[in-house]
Amino acid sequence: MExxxxxxxxxxxxxxxxxxxxxxxxxxxxDAQEFALQILRDQLQxxxxxxxxxxxxxxxxxLFTFSKETLVNLSNxxxxxxxxxxxxxxLRGHAPESGTIDYPLENESGKMQEAITHYxxxxxxxxxxxxxxxxxxxxxxVLAEPETGRMxxxxxxxxxxxxxxxxxxxxxCNKQNRFFKETFAMDSMLLHASELTCKHPITGQTVTxxxxxxxxxxxxxxxxxxxxxxTLY
Numbered sequence: 001m002e003x004x005x006x007x008x009x010x011x012x013x014x015x016x017x018x019x020x021x022x023x024x025x026x027x028x029x030x031d032a033q034e035f036a037l038q039i040l041r042d043q044l045q046x047x048x049x050x051x052x053x054x055x056x057x058x059x060x061x062x063l064f065t066f067s068k069e070t071l072v073n074l075s076n077x078x079x080x081x082x083x084x085x086x087x088x089x090x091l092r093g094h095a096p097e098s099g100t101i102d103y104p105l106e107n108e109s110g111k112m113q114e115a116i117t118h119y120x121x122x123x124x125x126x127x128x129x130x131x132x133x134x135x136x137x138x139x140x141x142v143l144a145e146p147e148t149g150r151m152x153x154x155x156x157x158x159x160x161x162x163x164x165x166x167x168x169x170x171x172x173c174n175k176q177n178r179f180f181k182e183t184f185a186m187d188s189m190l191l192h193a194s195e196l197t198c199k200h201p202i203t204g205q206t207v208t209x210x211x212x213x214x215x216x217x218x219x220x221x222x223x224x225x226x227x228x229x230x231t232l233y
Contacts, residue, residue, distance in 0.1 A: 003040055006061060007209045011070050011202050013048065015040060016211040017062040019188045023053050036062060052078055055152065057167070060087070060193025060211045065201070073201035078149060084197040087144045087154060088213070088233065090190035090220060091163040092176050094124050095140040101157040105150045116147040117157045123229020131179050139166070141221070141229040154191060166190045166220075184223055188216045194233070 007014040017023070017036055024037040040048050048064040049071040065071045077083050098120045105115040122141045129137050140163065146153050155171045158164055164172040166180060167189035180186040197208040213221070221230055 001034065001039055002043055003036065006211055007207070010066070012063065012065050012074070012200070012207075013040070013044065014061055014063045014196070014209045017054055017059055017193075019057060019059040019214055019216065022056050023050050023062065037064075040064060051075060052149070054193055055155070055189075055191075057189035058087075058191045058193060059188075059214050059217070061196040061209050062193070063196060063198075063209070070201040074198060077198050081147065082199070084195075085146055085149075085193065086195040087146070088192045088194050088217075088230075089142050089144055089154065089158065090166045090217075090224065090226070091140045091142055091158055092138075092166060092173050093140065093163050094138045095119075095121050095142055095158075095161075095163040097121050099161075101161060103157060103160050105153060105156055107151060113150055114148060115150045115153050115157065117144055117154060118147060119144040122232045123226055125225045125229075127224060129179070129183065131175060137179075139224050139226065141226045143233060155189075180220075184220070186216065186220060188214070190217055190220055192217055 004016040005013060006016050022035050024035050037050055046066055048066060051063040051065060051071060051074045054062050065074060101117040103115060104112045107113050120143045122143055124140055126136050126138045131137055144154050155165055155168050159171040166176055169177060192213055193211060195210045197206060200207050221227055
């Protein structure tokens with residue numbers, strides 16, 4: 001496997017992480033044999049350090065550095081909340097036009113942490129399929145901008161407001177996930193880290209890195225008739 005490079009200079013490198021790939025080894029995914037960290041290291045023949053994490057099922061912009069000094073700089077930017085992150089997601093139902101989800105989340109240690117997500121709905125669709133008591137199915141394409149960076153924040157936040165992300169198993173809708181798998185042969189989670197903006201750790205200049213959608217996400221955009229909505233991003 002070769003990872004698509006979105007941005008690279010002598011200090012940092014960003015990839016478009018595929019759906020299903022772990023950033024690094026994790027005890028909660030002992031089945032995994034491939035990791036973005038090792039693949040990128042072997043691909044570039046250089047040591048790389050991941051600046052942040054993306055869930056295994058989330059695709060999109062993933063940033064690495066080539067030194068511990070630049071890692072510290074960028075990690076501090078993430079902790080300070082000065083890094084801007086944009087995600088695209090397809091949700092079940094017709095979500096509100098826009099909103100802010102201010103809902104604390106429990107971390108792995110059981111501690112409650114502040115978590116804030118801003119979102120805007122780019123478009124809606126309704127497709128003529130029956131599921132349960134519904135004779136047609138509704139979906140929303142949303143642009144989400146998390147202000148904080150908690151574990152599974154977007155997944156848990158959208159589930160909290162009852163518009164779960166399609167393909168999210170722990171927090172999503174099992175009926176919808178089964179429907180997508182059986183009807184469209186789609187088993188991905190429709191969450192994509194589309195853009196990241198930070199200050200370059202050496203020059204201080206603003207760097208914006210964008211990642212194109214995966215072919216599977218693009219296929220679902222077309223299948224769910226959300227192509228026009230995507231142009232509003």
